[in-house]
Amino acid sequence: MPTIYDVAREAGVSAATVSRVLNGATTVDPAMVARVLTAVRELGYRPNAVARNLRRSRTTLWAVIISDIGNPFFTAMVRGIEDVAQREGYSVVLCNSDEDPVKEETYVAAALSEQMAGVIISSSGSVKAAKTLTGSPVPVVAVDRELPRAVVDTVVVDNEAGARTATEHLLAAGYRRVACITGPEGVSTADLRLRGYTEAMRSSAPAEPVIVRTDFREQGGYDAMASLLSSPEPPDAVFVANNLMTVGALRCLAEREVAVPGRMGLVGFDEIPWADLVHPSLTTVTQPTYELGRTAARLLVDRIATPAAKPARIVLSAELHPRRSSSR
Amino acid sequence: MPTIYDVAREAGVSAATVSRVLNGATTVDPAMVARVLTAVRELGYRPNAVARNLRRSRTTLWAVIISDIGNPFFTAMVRGIEDVAQREGYSVVLCNSDEDPVKEETYVAAALSEQMAGVIISSSGSVKAAKTLTGSPVPVVAVDRELPRAVVDTVVVDNEAGARTATEHLLAAGYRRVACITGPEGVSTADLRLRGYTEAMRSSAPAEPVIVRTDFREQGGYDAMASLLSSPEPPDAVFVANNLMTVGALRCLAEREVAVPGRMGLVGFDEIPWADLVHPSLTTVTQPTYELGRTAARLLVDRIATPAAKPARIVLSAELHPRRSSSR
DNA sequence: TTCCATCGAGAAATCGATTGCTCAGGTCCT
């Protein structure tokens, strides 16, 4: 791989001039510019970004730390982030923490070591990772999930309201014993969606709340639904706090031939791809996923520009999409 | 951010010793090791990976360039790659080319500039990107799709055989006018699956092959199916060459209330999440997705170890999963 | 013609970590 010195020699100029041609471009004689560009082309020179980053002590990489790359919700969000990043001249490095706090900490450490220009994170709950981030000078934006015990730029949806609406929707449809399947404690979306559910139940439900906590995965939803079904007094409807768990729950119901929505009503949080094509079509609370990503990216751009600004907090709204699975 | 010199001063040793403590660990007095580690902890020192990479002239990052991050097939594959990478001490940088050759070229250029340790790519067809890669010293592995006009380590499934099986399955079920919806010319999976279909039609079909080319997206599948339906002599079955297009096709059929499998048989290539829960459940040709990723990652590890070895070519097999959408 | 301002380009320092080389001090053998 040729270096800037090879180019300089080939063009008969100094390395400084080559650098100026490729970056500043000001104050360089057009004839030299031409010579340099020719040399660059002939040698197939490609600047060493590592050396540049070291000298400039900054990079053009963003670390985006999400908790499940298999979840279409996150990948849609990432698209929103990417589109902004690209326009602003940044590249996105996607890190998949897999809902594992230890992996999350590893990725955070790597992002800092690699001198990333910024971090966008959807926390899987590691307080240590959060502390490391806030204790460092790197700009951070929390998206979808709050960063535990930290005050940073944040973009979320109104999880509580969304969950309340979903639960009330089930109650209004005539379901009585509405249960809730939610995610791990300490993950803000799990806790807030649970709170929305509990509130709705408190204020208007004829039955006590029934809560199952599990991970945010398909298998978790399956298992949770199985345990609900085998309880002495099974619910007649369930509000499920994320998309993959909803699919798991539905699969469980399908396997056991429990009629949905006849014997069991179902509402899920998050968009589910082809939710309209499954049988029955799924009622969901959808979020402006792409917008969530875009907004987070914009906040990060602002934060990089003015590191001292007061942290922003943006709450987008979630919307109920009634379909078959909740209609009695 | 403290540097290695700050640590050295704090511990009363030279920077070289700090480096040796944190890396080599050989030939350092235990007392000094302790002093250094204490200083590291107290200062919250975190080695600057950029500087290290420059000095070592190598990194521990892999660029994984895929063509659609929204496609669950790719994300599953990425998991396989990640698991191997993690075990081998590499981090994975995911790059989403979005089926856009220009974006692909940009990412390839970035990977080279950033001195990535290796590249795993599922080409969206850019010959230029392929040339750049093979003309560079960086280890490359092609996965899922061949790298155009290049001889590199490759992991694919037997697309031709899979497509042939799928088509023969439809013919055996009694469908006559079987059409094919496939992806862009120049993308190996699109071309090979088409060839498998054509072979099956040649050898045993009562009707002429009907082919629609589109992109590998859901909307593309939708549009392709719409155009097939509005042709003077619509097919009675369709083989669709990837998962997202299959979903698009199914949505089109559902909207127009074309009975599947009654009036139209359907088989798709690639795993489709909850293919068993949609209505009707979808017959698919599935690939060992995770294994594809793992194998590619292993090849990359080998290639990095022995750059001069002869390129390997591994073909895994795809398997037909008959479900409702193709049963007459 | 001389002097000053301006412009353009090179020399060299720099970013932070790694590593080859060197050398001091101690051990062991003869």
Add this chain to the structure above:
DNA sequence: AGGACCTGAGCAATCGATTTCTCGATGGAA
């Protein structure tokens, strides 16, 4: 006791690009 050898740690070069400083050349004004 003297010399060979080994251990452990520091000095300084190095990776490749950027950027400050410096200086020569040019042009315009007096």
